[in-house]
Amino acid sequence: MGRRILLPDQLGDVFDVHEAHGAGVGRGRLHGRDLEIPFPGLRARIDPDPSDPEPDDPYLRQRRARTERARLYARRMPDSQHISHESAAALWGGPLPLAFGPDDRIAEASNLPVHVTVIGDGPLPRTTGVARHRGRADRTFATEHDGIRLATPATTWASLGALSVVDLVALGDYFCRVWRQGRGRPTPGRAPLATIDELRAATGSGRRLGIGRLRQAVEWIREDSWSPRESAVRCVLLGAGLPEPELNVDIYHEGRFLGCADLVYASRRVIVEYHGMLHGASWAADVERIAAFRAAGWTVIDVTAPLLRRPDDLIARVRRAL
Template identity: 55%
Template sequence: MEHREPLPDGLPEDFPVWLARAHGVTRGRLRQRDLDAPFFGARLRRHEAADIDADDPYARQRLLRVERARQYAPRLHTGHYFSHQTAAAVWKAPLPLEFTPHGEVAGAADLELHVSAFGHIPFPRATGVRGHRTMLRLTEVTEHDGLRVSSPAATWASLGVLPLFDLVALGDFFCRRWREGPGRPHPGRPPLSTIEDLRRMLEAGRRRGADRLRAALGMIREDAWSPRESLVRCILVEARLPEPELNTDVYDERGVFLGCVDLAYPREKVAIEYLGMLHGERWAQDVERLARLRAAGWAVIEVTSPLLKRPHDLVARVTAALKV
């Protein structure tokens, strides 16, 4: 059985090697199996490692990115900060799935940690870390959830390599306004950013994917509630259909509230609902809500994940419902 000396009380749950050595911890103790070495020069108490279990692969990748950032945080240089996809994950923003060269959904070991450095500060170098260098005028740095990250607007402007519709979904998330209304969550909560903030960061200097960022900026809206809703809207607009209203409260002729519709054409009484992973009570509530809409004369188009992968079919169904 491996004999383990207890670690000094002054060490946090994750710590840099230099701090442990300063507390008298030997190199042999730092190699023992109760400690993980997520990055060179860092240690994490194994029993404290996060147990990440998310059925949604998008949520799982986000959680893995954040966990990697927390593991690296003890060795983060004072002139460094988390940026790009890592910062987006810390802000809980939607990102496209990443895959391995073999087509599998990327796991923790496959997801790069993005760390940026200002000016001539030493470049971040470690296995699994992708370093970036930037200038002060091209970014804003703040702290969120205990981690030093680029601001929402600066994060968005740094991700011009993403596909257009993903940039729109990212901007929709950052600029969402939490409006008053029946059953709406967190009314009055301030948005993480504004469209003007995004424009200001985009125009601060040269950006990778600047043309794509500019195109996305004009497509961002403040009432989208999910990246799938954003994608549905982009598909319909790209097909030259009228742009639907977002998260519209619908009432019947007596003024009775029927429900909030993801995307709607009120004049034509056409509702488009994205159905994600529904379980139990949530599923039952959605069934009842859609039944009320249909009883009031609305045509309801239910969009599932398989349908979203067939955009031509989605456009055809909406076109038929609108009779255009």
């Protein structure tokens, strides 16, 4: 086997084919096994970083894949285009439902198109791996974030009416979260990405796909939800006609801080806690926190992913506790 020709350092991890030719790289080298072709005319080095392993959470893995592909396409994106829809949501860090491939397995990066929008009558992209959209100037707004031109959070949210109401609520909760002061609250004072009024205005700007779901979802979006699973639990309870709980409440007993509870019915001393993928110290801390709540006289409903998939059982447990 011949020795692989080293690529010039000035090309970086992602580079244009014309740029490589100008640096003296031959056509054959551009098809080496250490390079991938994310989009026509681009090459990216395949060099896994052992210090940055793939996350266990499939939602985080898929968000990372969407983000990486959007960043790659943005390197060649003309000024008339911007990243939009699911790709923009991922770049904003927002939660999305899992996408699946034709074999019903969780979609890999190569099966996740980059969504790109052109405002007005400009030419649409025809690149393989790109989902193209045309936006109207009176309802489609773009900005720059982290060096990439993409749809604003409100425009992004309003473009995703094909999602379920629960997924729209979760994404809206993320965009509109107000980072308040309080024990255990990260980055207090950080500005929200959008407001509920901005999302509501976006739903009212003309006809949109899934307008009924968007209008229902915007009324359930709140400013103090911390995770998409909390949002899903809240939607189940509200959909069943149960009272709306307070969100992420700091619980004290005899002046001592016990912890922050996910969903709280303070007058009934009932807490609803969602337990995600917990490991090691996180699991131990959660056990101690829940035990402290119960010792202080609170009824705690523990919600796991299997229980969330049985909404009738979840509703019945909370109804009995109330």
